[in-house]
Amino acid sequence: MESLLKNDTYELVKLPKGRKALKNKWVFKLKKDENQQLTKFKARLVVKGFEQKEGVDFDEIFSPVVKMTSIRVILGMVASMNLEVEQMDVKTAFLHGDLDEEIYMEQPEGFEVKGKEQMVCKLKKSLYGLKQAPRQWYKKFDSFMIGQGYKRTDADPCVYIQQFPGGNFIILLLYVDDMLIVGQDVAMIHKLKAELSKSFDMKDLGPAKQILGMEITRDRKNKKLWLSQxxxxxxxxxxxxxxxxxxxxxxxxxxxxxxxxxxxxxxxxxxxxxxxxxxxxxxxxxxxxxxxxxxxxxxxxxxxxxxxxxxxxxxxxxxxxxxxxxxxxxxxxxxxxxxxxxxxxxxxxxxxxxxxxxxxxxxxxxxxxxxxxxxxxxxxxxxxxxxxxxxxxxx
Structure with a gap:
């Protein structure tokens, strides 16, 4: 709820005539690390997006994610060129997306405002469960990366690259809210991390250890990297x-x-x-x-x-x-x-x-x-x- 309020996700209004408020539910999950050790208890407010009507509540909903082939090719580069590879996670990623449509939602269970129980939430930002949420988040992140001088690769719209004077470069791979950042200079990677943290609520995971359930193991001395499941x-x-x-x-x-x-x-x-x-x-x-x-x-x-x-x-x-x-x-x-x-x-x-x-x-x-x-x-x-x-x- 703090994240929702911090991001100014919605405002309470009276439901207009002819409009229907979407229902929502709380989803609870136990988050574990690569060793299956419990790290935190997670709660997420999810909109029941299956009630949305096309043309009224949403239009375009497609959102790309980085291809597995791209991840493996970049990790091959990391191993052979002995590059740095860091990982970041976006907290409540979908809350950063701006909505183009007018969408109403019932107040979250257990957090109804006293005296305003009959009012509904008019969404200003996207929420998990909305059909267009992944697309709106990608559009927001894409505009940020383009503004920082990065370019999308022709082969994969979720691989961003920027070349700097002196031959240095940084490659960023995005899979919804998970990202790998690859480069020769740790200081330059940390600078990008700082810029990302200014615009989004980020979690720095340090050197990459796993991505999408795949464990990453490195031997820097022999320039080798293993990807395991x-x-x-x-x-x-x-x-x-x-x-x-x-x-x-x-x-x-x-x-x-x-x-x-x-x-x-x-x-x-x-x-x-x-x-x-x-x-x-x-x-x-x-x-x-x-x-x-x-x-x-x-x-x-x-x-x-x-x-x-x-x-x-x-x-x-x-x-x-x-x-x-x-x-x-x-x-x-x-x-x-x-x-x-x-x-x-x-x-x-x-x-x-x-x-x-x-x-x-x-x-x-x-x-x-x-x-x-x-x-x-x-x-x-x-x-x-x-x-x-x-x-x-x-x-």
């Missing part, structure tokens, strides 16, 4: 009761010939499968694959084709992938130890999908010795030979 993988295994499972050595065994034939057709079988957290497990695997685990990209791509109607064989395949992670939870991406050169590799199978007979394309790009971009997906058309499949993959 060990703790995330362990939490996923615990969530699906696989922490004691027997490990396997491959992401997907040769015995799995997955197809739509394994999908349940009888209602009784479908009802049994609804009790199995198939989609949730695949989603958890997908996040690991997107961040640091290119080795499971092909396997996750296969099991994700059956999300709408998974069968028992599909679920066994998902558990196999979890068993593979059980034995490889310490696997990580390693950057450094080689020149910062971008290299690409590409391959394809032929008619691997048993339902459509389409081939699967796969590519992987490395930078400074570590993987930075990868993908495994079905091709859009059916290839008539291995040569054609590989030719399609190159495009």
């Amino acid at each position: 060990e703790k995330y993988v362990e939490r996923v295994l615990e969530r699906f009761n696989m922490e004691g499972a027997k490990p396997v050595s491959s992401p997907l065994g040769n015995q799995f010939k997955l197809s739509k034939r394994s999908c349940p057709t009888i209602q009784e079988e479908k009802d049994k499968m609804t009790k199995i957290p198939y989609a949730s497990a695949v989603g958890s695997l997908m996040y690991a694959m997107v961040c640091t685990r290119p080795d499971i990209a092909q396997a996750v791509g296969v099991v994700s084709r059956y999300l709408s109607n998974p069968g028992r064989d599909h679920w066994e395949a998902v558990k196999w992938i979890l068993r593979y992670l059980r034995g490889s939870s310490k696997f990580c991406l390693c950057f450094g130890g080689s020149k910062p050169i971008l290299e690409g590799f590409i391959d394809a199978d032929w008619a691997g999908d048993l339902d459509s007979r389409k081939s699967t394309s796969g590519y992987l790009f490395t930078f400074a010795g570590g993987a930075v971009s990868w993908q495994s997906k079905l091709q859009k058309c059916v290839a008539l030979s291995t040569t054609e499949a590989e030719y399609i993959a190159t495009n």
